[in-house]
Amino acid sequence: MDEHDVTLSRHVLIREGTRAPVTDLALILERIALIGKLIARQLAHASIRDELGYTGDTNVQGEKVKWLDEWTNQVFLKTFAHGFPVCSLVSEEMEEVHHRPENCRENSYAVLYDPLDGSSNTDVNGALGTIFSIRRRAPGHGTKIDDILHPGTEQVAAGYILYGPATQLVYTAGNGVDGFTLDLGLGEFVLWRENLRMPRLGSTYAVNQGNLSKWHPGARKFIEHITSRKDKSTSYSLRYTGAFVADFHRCLLEGGLYLYPGEVTSEGKSKGKLRLMYELAPLSFVAEQARGKGSTGKGRILEVNPSAIHERQPVYIGSALEVDLAEQMRVEG
Numbered sequence: 001m002d003e004h005d006v007t008l009s010r011h012v013l014i015r016e017g018t019r020a021p022v023t024d025l026a027l028i029l030e031r032i033a034l035i036g037k038l039i040a041r042q043l044a045h046a047s048i049r050d051e052l053g054y055t056g057d058t059n060v061q062g063e064k065v066k067w068l069d070e071w072t073n074q075v076f077l078k079t080f081a082h083g084f085p086v087c088s089l090v091s092e093e094m095e096e097v098h099h100r101p102e103n104c105r106e107n108s109y110a111v112l113y114d115p116l117d118g119s120s121n122t123d124v125n126g127a128l129g130t131i132f133s134i135r136r137r138a139p140g141h142g143t144k145i146d147d148i149l150h151p152g153t154e155q156v157a158a159g160y161i162l163y164g165p166a167t168q169l170v171y172t173a174g175n176g177v178d179g180f181t182l183d184l185g186l187g188e189f190v191l192w193r194e195n196l197r198m199p200r201l202g203s204t205y206a207v208n209q210g211n212l213s214k215w216h217p218g219a220r221k222f223i224e225h226i227t228s229r230k231d232k233s234t235s236y237s238l239r240y241t242g243a244f245v246a247d248f249h250r251c252l253l254e255g256g257l258y259l260y261p262g263e264v265t266s267e268g269k270s271k272g273k274l275r276l277m278y279e280l281a282p283l284s285f286v287a288e289q290a291r292g293k294g295s296t297g298k299g300r301i302l303e304v305n306p307s308a309i310h311e312r313q314p315v316y317i318g319s320a321l322e323v324d325l326a327e328q329m330r331v332e333g
C-alpha cells in the first residue's frame, strides 16, 4: 500500500457534509465492504465448487432462485446479525422485512439491498452487482415499516458493488460520489475516484430491446429517435449486460442512458420490472449526486412515494440530457 492510498473506512470517516454521522456510516459501510469481499471471493470460486445454477425455489417476485442469490442474501443476514446500528434488513430475496429488535434504538438504520443484481449472469461468468440503500429508522417504530416506506430523498447513503474484472464499490452519503477498488493483495477497498461526475451526455444506451413491442408507444418512438441518427458524433451504440449495476457504472463513467420501460398491461397500465426501494432509489441517489438523473419517465424516481417494499417502476437513468429527452418525449405516456 502506498502511503497516499486511502482505504474506504478511513475515507468515510473524513468525508464532510454527509446525511448521517460519519461514525454510523463507517460502521455500516465497513460491513457492506466485508460483504462485497465475501461475495467477490465466492463468485471467483463458485464454478470450481459446482455452486452455480438454481436452488429449485421461487422468490417473492415469482422468479426462480439461483444458488448464489440465496448465498449472498445469507451473507447480508449473517454480517448484520449482531450489533448496532442496523436494526432492519429489506432484501429482494425476502418477502418480509427482517428485524433485529435488539438493535432498534435511537439512531438506528435500515439497510435495503439487492444482494446479487444481474443473477442471470452467474452461470456465464458475466458482470454482477450488489445494490444497497441506507435509511434511518424512526425511534420506537420496532417492526412497523411505515418509516421505511418513504421516498428515496430520505436515504442517508446508497451505492453499489460491481463484480467485474475488478471489484469496485461506489457510494454517496449525500455530498458527492466516491469510488473504491478492491485491492486483492491488501484485502481492502482503496480510493479510486473522488467526486465522480457523470457526463451530461453519452454515446451508449442500455436496454432489453427484445421487449420493444410491449412498451408504451412513447418509449418505442424514443428508441427510434435515438437510433435513427446517421451522424457519427450524435449516434448511439447499444450496450446491455443484463446487470443494472454494470450498465449504470458505464453511464456514470462515460455518460449514456439505462432504461427499462414499463410493459403495457391489458388494462393499459405501465408495469415496471426493476424494484424501487433497493434498485432504483439507491442508483438514482448516486446518479443525482454525480449530476445525472433518474426518472420513471414521468418524474423523479427519488420523489416516488412507495406503497410496498417490493414495488416496481419503469426507469430511465443516466446522463441528465438523455433523461430529460426521454421525459420530454413522454416515454411512459
Ligand code: AFP
Binding pocket: 063, 114, 116, 117, 118, 119, 120, 208, 242, 243, 244, 245, 273, 274
Ligand atoms: P436480478 O436482480 O433479479 O438479477 O434482475 C436483474 C435486473 O433487475 C437488472 O439488473 C437487469 O438490467 C434486468 O433485471 C435484466 O432484465 P432482463 O433479463 O429482462 O433484460
